[in-house]
Amino acid sequence: xxxxxSDGQRKLKLLAVTACPTGIAHTYMAAEKLAQAAAALGxxxxxxxxxxxxxxxxxxxxxxxxxxxxxxAADKDVALDRFAGKKVLSVPVADGIHRPEELIEQVRSAPxxxxxxxxxxxxxxxxxxxxxxxxxxxxxxxxxxxxxxxxVVGGLLLxxxxxxxxxxxxxxxxxxxxxxxxxxxxxxxxxxxxxxPIFSGYIAFALGDRPALVPGxxxxxxxxxxxxxxxxxxxxxxxxxxxxxxxAGYLVVWIRKVKVPKFVQPIMPIIVIPILSTxxxxxFYIYVIGQPISWLFTHLTSWLNGMTGSSAxxxxxxxxxxxxxxxxxxxxxxxxxxxxxxxxxxNAVMGMAAAAIxxxxxxxxxxxxxxxxLYSDQERETGIAALFMGFFGISxxxxxxxxxxxxxxxxxxxxxxxxxxxxAGVAGVTDSVPHGGPIVSLFGAVGGAAMFFLAIAIGTxxxxxxxxxxxxxxxxxxxxRGDVAVAAGAGSVAGGSAGGSSVPEPVLAxxxxxxxxxxxxxxGALAPVAEPSAEASAEPSSAVAPEVLSGYLTERTVRVRLAxxxxxxxxxxxxxxxxxxxxxxxxxxxxxxxxAREAQGTxxxxxxxxxxxxxxDAVSSPTVGFARSAEGIEWGSxxxxxxxxxxxxxxxxxxxxxEHLRILALLSRKLMDPxxxxxxxxxxxxxxxxxxxxxxx
Numbered sequence: 001x002x003x004x005x006s007d008g009q010r011k012l013k014l015l016a017v018t019a020c021p022t023g024i025a026h027t028y029m030a031a032e033k034l035a036q037a038a039a040a041l042g043x044x045x046x047x048x049x050x051x052x053x054x055x056x057x058x059x060x061x062x063x064x065x066x067x068x069x070x071x072x073a074a075d076k077d078v079a080l081d082r083f084a085g086k087k088v089l090s091v092p093v094a095d096g097i098h099r100p101e102e103l104i105e106q107v108r109s110a111p112x113x114x115x116x117x118x119x120x121x122x123x124x125x126x127x128x129x130x131x132x133x134x135x136x137x138x139x140x141x142x143x144x145x146x147x148x149x150x151x152v153v154g155g156l157l158l159x160x161x162x163x164x165x166x167x168x169x170x171x172x173x174x175x176x177x178x179x180x181x182x183x184x185x186x187x188x189x190x191x192x193x194x195x196x197p198i199f200s201g202y203i204a205f206a207l208g209d210r211p212a213l214v215p216g217x218x219x220x221x222x223x224x225x226x227x228x229x230x231x232x233x234x235x236x237x238x239x240x241x242x243x244x245x246x247x248a249g250y251l252v253v254w255i256r257k258v259k260v261p262k263f264v265q266p267i268m269p270i271i272v273i274p275i276l277s278t279x280x281x282x283x284f285y286i287y288v289i290g291q292p293i294s295w296l297f298t299h300l301t302s303w304l305n306g307m308t309g310s311s312a313x314x315x316x317x318x319x320x321x322x323x324x325x326x327x328x329x330x331x332x333x334x335x336x337x338x339x340x341x342x343x344x345x346x347n348a349v350m351g352m353a354a355a356a357i358x359x360x361x362x363x364x365x366x367x368x369x370x371x372x373x374l375y376s377d378q379e380r381e382t383g384i385a386a387l388f389m390g391f392f393g394i395s396x397x398x399x400x401x402x403x404x405x406x407x408x409x410x411x412x413x414x415x416x417x418x419x420x421x422x423x424a425g426v427a428g429v430t431d432s433v434p435h436g437g438p439i440v441s442l443f444g445a446v447g448g449a450a451m452f453f454l455a456i457a458i459g460t461x462x463x464x465x466x467x468x469x470x471x472x473x474x475x476x477x478x479x480x481r482g483d484v485a486v487a488a489g490a491g492s493v494a495g496g497s498a499g500g501s502s503v504p505e506p507v508l509a510x511x512x513x514x515x516x517x518x519x520x521x522x523x524g525a526l527a528p529v530a531e532p533s534a535e536a537s538a539e540p541s542s543a544v545a546p547e548v549l550s551g552y553l554t555e556r557t558v559r560v561r562l563a564x565x566x567x568x569x570x571x572x573x574x575x576x577x578x579x580x581x582x583x584x585x586x587x588x589x590x591x592x593x594x595x596a597r598e599a600q601g602t603x604x605x606x607x608x609x610x611x612x613x614x615x616x617d618a619v620s621s622p623t624v625g626f627a628r629s630a631e632g633i634e635w636g637s638x639x640x641x642x643x644x645x646x647x648x649x650x651x652x653x654x655x656x657x658x659e660h661l662r663i664l665a666l667l668s669r670k671l672m673d674p675x676x677x678x679x680x681x682x683x684x685x686x687x688x689x690x691x692x693x694x695x696x697x
Contacts (some may be wrong), residue, residue, distance in 0.1 A: 012043045014107060015059050015067045019050035019074035020093045025603065025611040025649070027051045028668035030073045030096030036672065037100035045104075050078065051665060069107035071096070075601055077206070080113055088113040098606050098639055114256065114265055135207065136246070143203035143245055144403045148378065150198055151400055152385040154191020159392035161185035168443040170343075172434040192396060196224040196238060199403065200245035207249025208256070211273040215251065215281045219244025222285050224328075226293075230286050234297035237329025238399050244285060251277045293330050300334040312348070312425035319349065320356035320421020320459070324413040327360060327395050327402065340434040347447070351429035354393070354446065355455040356417040357436025361390035361397030362456070363416050363463025364409065371468045373592040379404075390460075393437025401467075408474065412466035420459025427451035548693040549624055549667060556580055557625035558686040562633070562646070568595060570633050571612050574648040578623045583650075589618035590650055604635030609671055610643035619650045624667075626689060628681070645671075645680055670696050 016034050020026035031047040038045035048059045059082075064070075069087040072078050073096030080088060089110040095103060165181020166173040175182040197220035204216025223240030226232035236243070255273050264272065304322075307315055322335035339353040368375045368383030375383065382400050389397030402409045430447035433440055438456065441449045548554070557578055564570040568591075575590045584590055593614040597603065604610045610633070625648045632642025647667065670676055676695065683689040 012068050012108075013066055014038060014043055014045045014069050014071065014104065015063055016045060016047040016071040016096070017050065017059070017074060017078050018047060018093060018096055019076050019078055020601075025613060025668045026075070026093045026097065026605065028665040029605055029672060030093050030100075032669040032672045033097050033100045034071065034073065034103070037104055041101070041104060043104060049665070050074070050076075069110060070113075071103050071107050073103070083113050086113060087111065092601075094601075094605075114268065139203045139206035139246070139249060140242070141404065142206035143199045143201075143242075144400050145378070146202040147195055147199040147403070148382055148400050150191050150195040151396060152382065154188045154195060155389040155394045155397050156385060157184055157188030157191060158394055159188075159388055161188060162392050162439060166443075168433045168435075168440070168445050170433070173440075173443070193224065195396065195399070196220045196241040199238065200241040200248070203242065203245025204248035204252070207246070208252030209269075211256075211269045212249045212252035212277065214274040215277040216245050216248035218278055219248050219281050219285060222282065226286075226290060230290070232290050233294040234330035234333050235328065236289070236293055237326045237332065238403060239326050239329055240289070240293070242403065243289070244281065247284070248277060248281050251281060297330040297334055300331065301338060304334060304338045312428070313422045315349070316352040316421035316423070316425025317418040318421070319352040319425075320359070320417035320419070321414045322417075323353055323356040323395070323421070324360050324417025325410065327399055327413075332395075336434075343432060343434060347430035347432050348425065348428060350431040350434065351446065351448070351452065352421040352424045354431040354436035354440055355420045355424035355429060355452055356459065357393050357395050358390040358438065358456055359416045359420045359459035359463055360395050360402075360413045361386040362460040363390075363413065364398045364401040364467065365390060366460055366464035367401075367467040370464055371472070373588055374468060374471050376596060391437060392439045393435050395436075405471065408470035409467055412463050412470060415466050416459040416461075416463025419462045420455045423455035423458055424452060427455065429455065548690055549696065552622045553624040553626060553690075553693060554581070555686050555690055557623065558689050559625070559627040560683075560686055560689065562627045562629045564629075565631075565633065567598065567633060567635055570627075570629070570643075570646065571595060571598075571648070574612070574625050574627055574646065575650075577627070578619070578625050578648065578650055581623055583621050583623040584619050586618040590614055590616060593618065594648070594650075602636035604637035604641075604643050605671075606637045606639035606641055607671075607677065608632065608641045608644040609647075609677070610635045610637070610645075611647045611649060611668070611671075613649035613651075615651050615653055617653050619652050622649075622651045624649050626693070645677060666696050 016031070018027050018030040018034070020030075027049050028051065031049045035045055035047055046059060046063055047057060049056045061082075064082055064086065067086060069089065070083050072080070072088060072090040073093045074090070075093045078090075080090075087107060087110040089103060089107040091099075091103060161175065161181045161184040162173055165175050165179060165184070167175075175185055197217040200220030200223065201213050201217035204212035204219075220241045222229060223236040223238075223244055226235050252273055255276060256268070260268060260272075300322075304318070307318060319335050319339060322331050325331045336353055339350040342349045365383040365385075365387030368380045368386075372380060379401070386397035386401070389395075398409070398413060402413065427448055429452045431440060431445055432447075433443070433445040435445075438453065440446055441452055446452050557580070559574075559577055562570055562573060564573045571594050572587075572591050575584065575587050575594070578584050578590070579587050593616040594612045597614060598612065602610075603612045627646050627648075629642075629644050629646065632644045633646070635643040637643065676692070679692045679695075680689065683692050
């Protein structure tokens with residue numbers, strides 16, 4: 001790249017914004033790398049960091065006005081409205097760390113941003129399928145997180161009103177008109193009515209920003225209540241809402257790419273794009289998506305009516321499987337309406353449906369209790385609400401789980417529902433009202449109550465155990481892929497040892513990228529090294545140890561050689577090391593949160609560095625650990641290097657924004673200095689490591 005500041009030319013001025021989901025490490029390392037690259041190229045650059053301590057070095061209007069281009073290196077949404085009319089390049093934060101020079105070159109020919117969107121994570125920047133999948137997943141999670149309050153509030157209001165003010169009739173559970181509980185129930189129903197529009201709308205919002213919110217929400221309403229809105233035979237349910245959310249978001253992204261005259265540009269995001277996208281999506285849904293749904297509903301109804309004379313176990317399994325599949329969609333409604341239509345002539349079919357209806361929320365709630373480490377704090381809280389909703393036959397309590405992990409949750413729900421329906425069918429359970437869940441038995445509407453509760457219990461257990469097994473299986477597959485990579489790397493080191501002999505792992509110290517390579521950590525060192533005993537480690541140094549990172553990292557939290565060989569084991573080993581300080585309340589929870597952060601995107605930063613980090617109340621105060629791995633650990637770094645210098649950062653939730661995060665930002669920047677990294681590699685013991693880390697100011 002030629003210098004942009006040649007004689008007679010104005011010096012190029014660029015801006016950048018860096019951000020990562022937790023805002024602890026990647027944010028500041030990307031900022032430092034971009035600033036270093038710009039300085040080396042003679043380019044003026046100002047970098048705004050959006051970390052856990054808030055935005056720093058904020059770009060003002062004058063900066064933007066004078067800028068020749070803006071680089072957004074972020075894995076979360078960054079508001080781009082202020083950059084309208086400027087060249088904007090959006091990439092993942094890792095690109096800011098590993099490809100700063102390329103980004104500086106690319107931004108000079110980047111497209112001009114027309115205003116109104118949020119960027120980050122490479123959205124709109126081209127990229128490969130992995131980036132697209134990441135953007136889609138983040139959009140789905142955005143919808144789920146905004147939907148959950150409506151599910152919880154609506155569901156709990158419905159449940160309380162049913163328990164305290166409902167009574168059974170031939171039409172189901174009803175309320176005295178204009179009574180207090182009638183209105184509480186109506187408010188709960190309104191919460192559920194908004195659930196799918198919010199879900200769909202915020203999926204769309206994450207992809208196309210504010211212009212996509214309207215078509216996304218209207219599409220969600222069509223999925224929720226197409227029967228009343230345009231006379232559909234059945235509603236599409238939450239699966240339809242997922243479809244409308246993504247269709248609306250990507251439609252808006254496509255419309256924004258259309259070049260329009262400058263006088264039209266100001267009204268594009270507030271008038272033109274919302275109207276066009278709403279019309280296109282709405283009419284496409286009614287005329288195209290709605291027809292297959294109607295066809296499916298009609299034919300499923302006819303087919304299921306023909307099955308009512310078959311064996312009870314087969315019919316019960318089929319009813320339960322359909323009830324559990326889409327929770328409000330056409331398949332669910334087919335089974336429910338067929339069962340309701342047979343009340344009075346064959347109450348056993350409604351008994352099968354009533355046993356299956358609560359299994360999904362009860363099963364997902366139980367799953368969060370059985371394997372808490374597999375779920376986030378928000379999911380565990382939603383699981384408690386799901387248990388409550390399941391008791392009152394409100395199957396929508398399971399929708400957030402199915403939306404977040406459809407490949408694991410939907411099959412588990414279907415299996416549990418089928419088992420519950422089959423058990424109820426074999427036992428001859430009956431239900432005389434069109435409602436399900438344990439609550440209907442308390443109202444006296446169920447025949448064979450004992451077997452009814454047993455069917456629900458068995459189905460719930462099957463759902464919970466299957467869900468956790470499938471989630472665990474997915475995690476093990478990902479871990480196994482990492483283990484294979486680690487084994488391959490370890491084999492290459494062993495193969496390069498003298499004479500090809502097998503050298504026990506504990507005597508390998510300071511191994512570099514390969515035996516005798518001379519690169520990386522301590523080239524060609526196969527010298528025996530004695531692991532210091534716990535007593536020796538605890539023995540105070542004769543010299544006063546420097547205070548490192550305001551005392552958050554001490555000699556107690558330094559390990560010169562990790563015993564672990566894969567990422568998960570290394571994180572656990574370091575978490576246990578941090579626990580030796582007395583600052584960790586729950587090691588398992590700290591490990592779970594750190595691994596959940598890894599699932600969002602690797603903390604392997606390249607340059608043989610990894611900084612796993614977690615914000616969790618499993619720790620009582622900020623604590624930092626450092627460890628070295630002689631052979632390196634496969635961490636998924638984009639540059640392909642194995643992590644040999646590993647820092648683990650743990651902070652309590654309430655500490656976000658404290659001064660310690662500012663110090664950790666200094667650490668991230670300091671690690672970009674090759675000389676500093678070299679001194680860390682060469683430090684012979686923990687006291688020497690602390691001496692090197694004391695350079696951070």
